[in-house]
Amino acid sequence: MTEVSGEFRREIDALGEVFAFLETFSDGQGVDEKTSFCINLVVEELFTNMVRHNEGGGDQIKVSIERRDNRVLLEIVDTDVEPFDPETAEVPMVDAGIGERRPGGLGIYLVRSMVDDLNYDYEPEGRRMRITVTKTLEN
Amino acid sequence: MFEIKRNENGTISLNGRLDASQVDAARAVFNQVKESCEVDFAELSYISSAGLGLLFGTQKRLVDGGGGLTLINLSPHIREIFQIAGFDNIFEIAY
Numbered sequence: 056m057t058e059v060s061g062e063f064r065r066e067i068d069a070l071g072e073v074f075a076f077l078e079t080f081s082d083g084q085g086v087d088e089k090t091s092f093c094i095n096l097v098v099e100e101l102f103t104n105m106v107r108h109n110e111g112g113g114d115q116i117k118v119s120i121e122r123r124d125n126r127v128l129l130e131i132v133d134t135d136v137e138p139f140d141p142e143t144a145e146v147p148m149v150d151a152g153i154g155e156r157r158p159g160g161l162g163i164y165l166v167r168s169m170v171d172d173l174n175y176d177y178e179p180e181g182r183r184m185r186i187t188v189t190k191t192l193e194n
Numbered sequence: 195m196f197e198i199k200r201n202e203n204g205t206i207s208l209n210g211r212l213d214a215s216q217v218d219a220a221r222a223v224f225n226q227v228k229e230s231c232e233v234d235f236a237e238l239s240y241i242s243s244a245g246l247g248l249l250f251g252t253q254k255r256l257v258d259g260g261g262g263l264t265l266i267n268l269s270p271h272i273r274e275i276f277q278i279a280g281f282d283n284i285f286e287i288a289y
Binding site for chain 1: 211213214215240242243244246247250251253254257271275278279280283284
């Protein structure tokens with residue numbers, strides 16, 4: 056039940072380091088392949104959202120992860136940024152045909168669909184955004 | 195690691211992980227696709243919304259011209275992502 060954390064450059068190219076960090080965690084904690092896929096996707100979508108929407112933020116984005124019984128708890132913290140609640144992201148029309156579909160909102164929609172719980176909070180004093188996610192292991 | 199290859203028969207093969215840091219390499223190949231094409235996912239282990247967005251944009255362009263992508267050999271995890279995204283109604287997924 057030990058939490059591990061990593062701080063990563065605010066760059067899309069840092070994703071390789073983020074995935075290596077997550078893989079080390081999943082291997083060490085015996086996380087199944089499907090849950091590991093989900094964790095990778097959730098962290099990528101939230102991380103890239105922060106990189107793209109929080110230009111001018113701190114140099115590093117912090118990712119923490121912990122296994123607690125049959126659940127994985129994730130926390131992603133971004134500092135010196137404006138608030139951006141993922142719950143306000145556009146919801147894609149996933150039942151629409153190709154002509155009616157619009158780009159945008161798909162990443163956050165996937166995250167919401169694949170996890171048990173997603174929470175957002177923002178501390179104005181430190182301009183600190185924190186997103187926490189709970190995911191039950193698939194196997 | 196991600197690799198994309200256009201084969202002699204026109205099929206596109208994807209290998210590795212198609213994430214946001216790799217999508218530009220994939221875009222360079224998909225932008226060259228002008229007509230219906232098969233995309234082989236057999237060696238693709240991961241895809242995120244960045245890759246899905248690229249595939250969607252390519253599909254929309256091809257469908258507007260009367261063509262489309264056919265996706266083959268999707269892993270169960272990737273197939274589930276397509277279902278959640280509603281992309282199983284947008285692409286022909288052969289097997």
